[in-house]
Amino acid sequence: YTDFVAGIAVCNLGHAHPGVSKALSSQAETLFHVSNLYYTVPQAKLAVWLVENSFADKVFFCNSGAEANEAAFKLARRYFKEKGEKDRYRIIAMEKSFHGRTIATLSATGQEKIRTGFEPVLEGFDFVPFNDIKTLKDKMGAKTCAVIMEPVQGEGGVRCPDPGYLAEVRRLCDETGSLLIFDEVQTGIGRTGKLFAYEHFGVEPDIMTLAKALANGLPIGAMLAREDVASAFGPGSHASTFGGTPVISAASLEVLKIISEENIIDHCREVGEYFKERLLWLKTGHRSVLDVRGIGLLLGMKLKIPGKPVVKKCLAEGFLINCVQENILRFIPPLIIEKSQIDSLVACLDKIL
Template sequence: MDYIQMGKEYVMNTYNRYPVVLVKGKGAVVYDEQGNEYLDFVAGIAVNNLGHCHPSVVAAIKGQVENMIHCSNLYWHIPQVELAKLLVENSFGDKVFFCNSGAEANEAAIKLARKYSKKKYGEHKYGIITMQHSFHGRTLGSLTATGQTKYHEGFEPLVEGFKYVPFNDIDALKDAIDENTCAVMMEPIQGEGGIYEADEGYLRKVRELCDEKGLLLIFDEVQCGMGRTGELFAYQHYGVQPDIMTLAKAIAGGLPLGAMIATDEVASAFKPGDHASTFGGNPVACAAGVAVIKELLGGVIDNAREIGEYLKSRLLELNKTHPVINEVRGRGLMLGVEFNMQEVAEVVNRAMKKGLLVLSAGHKVVRMVPPLIITKAEVDKAVEILDQVLKEMEV
């Protein structure tokens, strides 16, 4: 059966999909319907942090499905409370709101920031400043927060009240603040925009500026959170705490789940009826989330830190031998390889044909976000394939 042709006939055309039908995954390896094996350095776009079908996640899902699949948020259920407790105990936050995706988590953060600021300072406080090259989601609010015009085109008019400034430019941020500003929203490490890290000291200056001006600081850790950078949350590298943080992607081991975490003071602006999500904090997803955090804290984060340094060192070796590579950047197992070419699609396609899955982050960057359980041997295999691809392209 031709599932690719069937998909083109029945599925809406919103993705440029590769001509591969994946049917199985185990650890850091996936298989297509012909039985071909691929080393997965995409991990569902930084979702499968524990790899595919991790035994703890599978067991948690099976156990919960046998007891209760869905529970309305009109009632309490145990997995949601347990997951909220784990998130609070291991972060800056005091309260958690659950939803289904990163876009929804960022929508919730935007709403909470406006509600809190209007209650505290007045109705004029609604403006939010975000960063150029940022990515915050596809819903209209999170799309507007995204500092890339290519995602805005065709969806105007956008939501009122957003400004964009260059990342790592504290003076530009200062200049953008006005009497309407209520919050600054950013990714500590930009993912979709090209794997750009916050400079040392920049986040501290932003925190100080927000405190001085009475602004909320929102960290979008949808991609860089949940152990991806070698800490449970990326902000922990910088010693700077936000007022609100958003999570999704890897939080439930592959099931749809998002979360917004906030301090007690900020969270208190939301009252019953202000925000909601029918499926947010679903019992099965939360049960998986509990298993994920326990595994991350049980040693997987340490592996991400160690293997991330090893992968970066191997990529830097490639940088020395292949002039087509301009720069290697990132932290932990969230790395980007920038190339001196207009488009990296050929690199991605050639690697896939040789059994390595990678993806782009913009036109010139190959993004590498493998499962955090990846081994040195698997890193060596991936780098060998990438080396072969570049040698072929340079002939």
């Protein structure tokens, strides 16, 4: 198979990358695990790399994107409790968002199908439409502690922000003293043609969450924050037994080194533009294609018809693709995908459509 799903935006370096495999096995022969009561070299080096290449000053490691978002919720609430603003606990999220499947993160997810069957969900989350700054402004109140959003919605249908929208969200948060949380679990680690998607828009968050591609398929999550916000997590306020364990941290550090040293992000940007052009070509020839959108190698093609039968037909032809929101084909291949492989998929889609 040619994989245009990459473990749902996870395997940015493809499958079984030799450099990652070597880093993993080497560390496994040295030290597998100790408690986070102690520092370890791989974890420290990984934290330094993330801080030096982002807006953040501190990193908290965990095991998944959902855990990273849980940590972000706790930190946002704790931050205001530490400041004496005990009634500021509500978090505004976006409609059609996706932040995880734990009880807290599904409560923050703006999709009823994710929440159905698990009611009552947790109280304290409000929802507004993505790209609607007026409704966000009206919703923000004295009890709002944070706004959480994906810079580009993935599960919600590959929805990009309108020009200036994220800057306006940042301005509103600054005016009200609320924290801005970017969930970059899917968009981070080069997926959009920048290391982090927020870089496209010139807007920095107060807190950011990462996971998925951070270790190319191994379980890791991270919450990054500015020092003044991160300091609200004092000793004993939050923890994770396996967060940033030496083996996973060593593999993650190697992933980041490869991405930065081998021009993977530049390649992503170049082939992403090419891929989008090829999908737009499909749109010109097929009335069943309504829209093409996305950035980098996070692309979507909206259809007039259900997407699942197309996914199944592609599978039969040897291509793994994905469908979200019933009729949007999502393409999230490894960042090392080549133009020739994109051409082969487009030819397959042309035939199917």
